[in-house]
Amino acid sequence: MTTAEELMTDPTVVRWLRSAGFSTETPAEQLAQVRMLASFCNHEGKMPQEILDTCLLEKTDDGQYEISIKGRRLVNAAIDEFATTLGLSKHYEIAAGNSIRGFLVHNGVLIQGKPSVP
Amino acid sequence: MEFREVVGTRRSMRFFAPYRQVEPEKIQVILEAANRSSRSMNADYVKAVVVNRDDLTPEMRDSLRNPTTSLDLDLAPVYIMWFINLKYADGTKERLKEQIDHGILAASHGWSHAYVDEVIQKTVIEKITGDDFRLNWMGAIEAGQAIANSLLAAYDEGLGACLHNFTDTEVRKMMNIPDHWRRAWLMLVGYPLGDKADGGQRPRRPLSENFFTFKGDQLEPLQEDPAVTQRLRETRMIQEPSPLPYRHKEIRGFARMLGLPE
Numbered sequence: 001m002t003t004a005e006e007l008m009t010d011p012t013v014v015r016w017l018r019s020a021g022f023s024t025e026t027p028a029e030q031l032a033q034v035r036m037l038a039s040f041c042n043h044e045g046k047m048p049q050e051i052l053d054t055c056l057l058e059k060t061d062d063g064q065y066e067i068s069i070k071g072r073r074l075v076n077a078a079i080d081e082f083a084t085t086l087g088l089s090k091h092y093e094i095a096a097g098n099s100i101r102g103f104l105v106h107n108g109v110l111i112q113g114k115p116s117v118p
Numbered sequence: 119m120e121f122r123e124v125v126g127t128r129r130s131m132r133f134f135a136p137y138r139q140v141e142p143e144k145i146q147v148i149l150e151a152a153n154r155s156s157r158s159m160n161a162d163y164v165k166a167v168v169v170n171r172d173d174l175t176p177e178m179r180d181s182l183r184n185p186t187t188s189l190d191l192d193l194a195p196v197y198i199m200w201f202i203n204l205k206y207a208d209g210t211k212e213r214l215k216e217q218i219d220h221g222i223l224a225a226s227h228g229w230s231h232a233y234v235d236e237v238i239q240k241t242v243i244e245k246i247t248g249d250d251f252r253l254n255w256m257g258a259i260e261a262g263q264a265i266a267n268s269l270l271a272a273y274d275e276g277l278g279a280c281l282h283n284f285t286d287t288e289v290r291k292m293m294n295i296p297d298h299w300r301r302a303w304l305m306l307v308g309y310p311l312g313d314k315a316d317g318g319q320r321p322r323r324p325l326s327e328n329f330f331t332f333k334g335d336q337l338e339p340l341q342e343d344p345a346v347t348q349r350l351r352e353t354r355m356i357q358e359p360s361p362l363p364y365r366h367k368e369i370r371g372f373a374r375m376l377g378l379p380e
Contacts, residue, residue: 020380021366067185094377101379110191116377117136 002041004034011038012048012107019106036099045083048103051075055109065108075104076111091116122355124274130339131278131316133372134193134308139170144275145196148307151271155264163260167199181288187304189378194306199289200265201299202257207247211238236275254300261302268305275290278310281335312368312373318360 007013013034015021022033041047046054054075059064083097094116101111119127145168153355171179171194179191191197214223214234223229246252265281272279284304289295310316326339350356362368373380 021370071183091377095374098373098377098379105379110185111379112186113378114374115136115189115192117192 002038002047004031004038007034007038007041007048010048012052013103016103016106020102033099033102036096039086040079040082040100043085044057044078052104052107052109055104067110072109072111075109076101119274120353121144122350122353124270126319126350126357127314128269128273128279129316130280131310132190132193132280133311133316133369134190134195134278134306135286135311136193136195136308136376138195138309140277140307140309144272144277145198145307147275148268148271152264155260155267157260157263158256159207159210160217161210161260162203163206163257164302165201165203167201167293167295169197169199171195171197175250178289178292182286182304184283184285187284190306193311193376194280194308195225196307196331198268198305198307199284199286200261200302200305201295202254202261202302203254204257204298204300206257206260207243207253209356210243211235214238221341239360250376257300258302259338265303265305271369272305273314276309276314277307278314278316279305279307281321315358315362317355317365317368318362320360 008031014023017030017033022030036092037048041051044051055068055072056071057068059065079097079100082100083093086096088096098113101113104111130357149166149168152164152166171191182191182197211234214229215231217223218229218231218234246256269281281303282305283299286295286301325342329340331339331340332338347356370380372378
């Protein structure tokens, strides 16, 4: 089990918050962003780096990762499944999933969302 | 819109209003602009298929996706699939003779029916069609000119557009696309979700980095005349550069509006 408070110093979380521009928001706002990730981590029984590792293949000699298409699809589906367990309206369910996708995106995993067109 | 402003306003737009359809007459303008492009041998280097996003089944739309072309397919209401017509050399002799008859290719420049009938097949056409690299190279350059014209036309019509790679395996089968149509770009077209500034004009390097004059015995980087540059600003070929001060907030607003990751 992990908590949002513990994850606030995780390098992948720090990188996400900084890259997404959340690091300039109040500590409470930042914590709110991380809470969803912490819940997802607990749902999956994994730490943030382990979730990233599912989506990325080993670093090559030139220091570049490759994306695991299969792993990325699995995580994307797991995010959708997790979001449905939250008991939220569709709008907030999508936002919850996208909060976690934002963590992946800002750590180098190219995931494009599906728009919910008004 | 004046020409300079059209050139300055064109940019690769990725946020379209997904709920706003593009009028068919605007698509015709875009295609006519391609049809009016410069082309060697007066040949037809491009083929295009216009598809309304909502006319595709979800499976067909999914079949077009690749890692970097995914969300865009859901946002843009119109797709123009551009192909390079690798049979562009067919009919060249007839077209060239037509141009001679029209006074476009003149004897003053060495053109005659005899030249076309008796010389050009071996010296030009077979050199192109018999060399796969040359065939594709020329096809790509000339198709690119048509596509570039169409991009400008889209912006002149108040639309946004962006060229993307796409996966064409399934659509080729579904649409019976001939083998000699080689995939070029997928042009996504729609109305901008925000304003036409779309975050500002994209960064470019100074002219002196890529453009040269030949002076004496060497290349010299082209020197800009500040007065000309200023005139281009006034006529909007050169516009406010990215990022506009509100861009990152605007993107966050788009993401929240459309339910996308931030």
